[in-house]
Amino acid sequence: MSMATASTPATAPASAPGAVAGKGPRSRESLFGYLLLLPAVAVIVLLVIVPVALIARESFALSDPLLGGNVGGFTWDNYTKLLDPVYAKTMTYSLAMAALNAVVCLVVGYAVAFYIATRPASRQPVLLMLVIIPFLTDFLVRTFAWITLLGRGGPYVKIANLLGIDASSLVPSQFAVIMSLLYAFLPVAVFPIYASMRAIDPSLREAAADLGAGWWQTHRRVYIPLSASGIGSSVMLTFVPTLGVFVIPVLLGGGKDPLVGNLIVTLFTEFRNEPLGAAMSMVVLVLMLLSVAVVAGALRLLTNRKAA
Amino acid sequence: MDTAMDRVVSWFARLVFVFLYIPIVALVVYSFNASEVSYRFTGLTTHWYGELFHDERLLETLRTSAVVGLLAGLAATAIGFLTSFALVRFRVKGRAFFLGAILIPLIVPEIVLGVSLLSVFSSAGIPNGLLTLVLGHIVITLPLATLVQMGAMAALDPSLSEAATDLGATGWITFRRVLFPLLRPSVLAAFLLSFTTSFSNIVISTFTSGVGTTTLPLRIYSTLKTGLTPEMNALGTLLVLFTLLVILVVGVQQMRRILASTN
Numbered sequence: 001m002s003m004a005t006a007s008t009p010a011t012a013p014a015s016a017p018g019a020v021a022g023k024g025p026r027s028r029e030s031l032f033g034y035l036l037l038l039p040a041v042a043v044i045v046l047l048v049i050v051p052v053a054l055i056a057r058e059s060f061a062l063s064d065p066l067l068g069g070n071v072g073g074f075t076w077d078n079y080t081k082l083l084d085p086v087y088a089k090t091m092t093y094s095l096a097m098a099a100l101n102a103v104v105c106l107v108v109g110y111a112v113a114f115y116i117a118t119r120p121a122s123r124q125p126v127l128l129m130l131v132i133i134p135f136l137t138d139f140l141v142r143t144f145a146w147i148t149l150l151g152r153g154g155p156y157v158k159i160a161n162l163l164g165i166d167a168s169s170l171v172p173s174q175f176a177v178i179m180s181l182l183y184a185f186l187p188v189a190v191f192p193i194y195a196s197m198r199a200i201d202p203s204l205r206e207a208a209a210d211l212g213a214g215w216w217q218t219h220r221r222v223y224i225p226l227s228a229s230g231i232g233s234s235v236m237l238t239f240v241p242t243l244g245v246f247v248i249p250v251l252l253g254g255g256k257d258p259l260v261g262n263l264i265v266t267l268f269t270e271f272r273n274e275p276l277g278a279a280m281s282m283v284v285l286v287l288m289l290l291s292v293a294v295v296a297g298a299l300r301l302l303t304n305r306k307a308a
Numbered sequence: 309m310d311t312a313m314d315r316v317v318s319w320f321a322r323l324v325f326v327f328l329y330i331p332i333v334a335l336v337v338y339s340f341n342a343s344e345v346s347y348r349f350t351g352l353t354t355h356w357y358g359e360l361f362h363d364e365r366l367l368e369t370l371r372t373s374a375v376v377g378l379l380a381g382l383a384a385t386a387i388g389f390l391t392s393f394a395l396v397r398f399r400v401k402g403r404a405f406f407l408g409a410i411l412i413p414l415i416v417p418e419i420v421l422g423v424s425l426l427s428v429f430s431s432a433g434i435p436n437g438l439l440t441l442v443l444g445h446i447v448i449t450l451p452l453a454t455l456v457q458m459g460a461m462a463a464l465d466p467s468l469s470e471a472a473t474d475l476g477a478t479g480w481i482t483f484r485r486v487l488f489p490l491l492r493p494s495v496l497a498a499f500l501l502s503f504t505t506s507f508s509n510i511v512i513s514t515f516t517s518g519v520g521t522t523t524l525p526l527r528i529y530s531t532l533k534t535g536l537t538p539e540m541n542a543l544g545t546l547l548v549l550f551t552l553l554v555i556l557v558v559g560v561q562q563m564r565r566i567l568a569s570t571n
Binding site: 036047 | 311313314317318320321322324325327328329330331332334335338386387388390391393394395397398399400401406409410412413415416417418419420421423424425427428431443444446450454504507508510514515525528529532536540541544547548551552554555559
């Protein structure tokens with residue numbers, strides 16, 4: 001399960017089968033290496049790069065006002081249309097939700113990662129496994145379990161009523177959406193932080209304590225800077241995918257407050273306005289690139305500060 | 309040396325572990341609820357599981373998902389194997405570039421990949437169906453399959469193949485008799501991971517499935533839109549069991565590998 005700790009292995013000296021020192025075989029060898037890479041390159045070029053380029057092009061195309069679809073041409077209209085209150089509202093709401101989810105996942109994920117990383121080494125794999133199991137469980141199953149939990153007559157309502165609180169079904173509600181988003185993305189937030197924390201020498205914690213650092217200072221001066229890269233990845237891995245989610249707002253939010261993902265699906269499948277949907281997809285892609293840049297920039301700032 | 313605050317964090321983390329399992333436990337418990345409505349618990353039954361096996365349309369989507377998962381999983385595992393073999397065992401210029409390219413689908417939001425695929429297939433005149441589903445699922449499973457197998461290949465002891473060569477084995481024999489047997493657990497792990505990822509995918513499938521090739525998650529989603537039924541809880545429980553089974557197989561295999569590498 002090297003999903004969380006995807007580290008590139010160091011290049012071992014190529015000792016390919018039948019390798020003989022010398023120029024000839026070595027160069028043939030690397031040629032064979034490129035040959036082996038062909039299928040993957042074909043998949044990436046034909047099924048990722050070309051399609052995304054097509055969508056980028058389509059986002060500037062005109063759409064038939066009556067029939068929808070893509071009728072070619074070039075216009076900026078799709079992008080200006082996104083500024084229309086109808087779409088702009090969804091955009092700002094999605095960004096707010098994604099940011100909120102990223103922050104909640106980060107705080108909870110950091111605590112869990114710290115807890116796992118500071119347990120005895122023998123117990124860490126078991127605890128990590130406990131985080132992995134929900135992560136590998138079907139996304140939809142993880143989502144609709146919350147309908148049972150928070151819905152009419154479910155455990156939440158029963159417990160609230162026992163405590164004398166007058167509660168009714170929480171589905172659909174904003175709260176249910178936030179809860180299931182957190183549940184869906186929490187494991188993803190834990191992995192990278194744990195991976196970077198595992199490398200921190202436990203004696204640093206003792207040293208910080210010996211030097212009189214309190215709990216907060218230990219984290220601010222030792223743990224947070226040293227796990228900064230994991231924190232960055234964690235924010236990235238929760239913020240961007242939240243924008244694309246379309247199942248949760250429908251099932252737990254009753255479809256009242258759609259996220260960008262819902263809008264893209266609707267534009268493509270129901271309204272048949274591909275150019276506008278393409279423009280919206282490009283916005284999501286650019287936001288992804290921006291958040292990568294922001295996270296990378298923040299990391300650079302942090303490491304420079306440390307060096308100074 | 310734990311401060312009070314450390315204890316608070318520890319307790320909070322333990323609560324989060326409980327939080328991670330509450331929905332799964334609730335799902336399992338409710339799947340055995342005899343009552344038609346979720347808000348009354350009237351006893352235990354396995355009735356809903358039986359209902360599942362009579363739901364023809366559901367079984368149809370299950371078959372589609374299994375076929376797509378199998379094809380996409382096999383393709384992604386095979387391509388991932390070749391890729392990781394090239395990147396780990398060969399001197400390839402621009403390794404970082406190639407690796408970066410293969411990881412693109414992990415970074416690009418899935419919804420963008422989905423609409424892009426829809427656009428490219430309709431431009432190419434390929435109707436949505438089994439082929440488009442499989443191709444779409446290969447895209448998202450290839451990075452995972454590659455990463456899993458790269459890790460295993462990097463961990464291989466290079467002296468093993470050298471020894472085989474010294475003993476007179478040709479390249480192909482070395483690969484077949486020494487390297488591949490050692491890599492088999494990671495190949496299986498990559499396949500199972502790809503299969504489960506494909507099997508539970510919703511976003512890509514939304515844009516690449518056609519009439520008559522609805523996948524299981526899409527069917528579940530459209531059923532849930534009209535309301536949660538007890539059958540869905542039963543189905544969810546079976547899917548959780550399936551996940552545990554996969555983890556068990558991969559876990560045991562990984563343990564074996566670790567044990568084998570220490571000897």
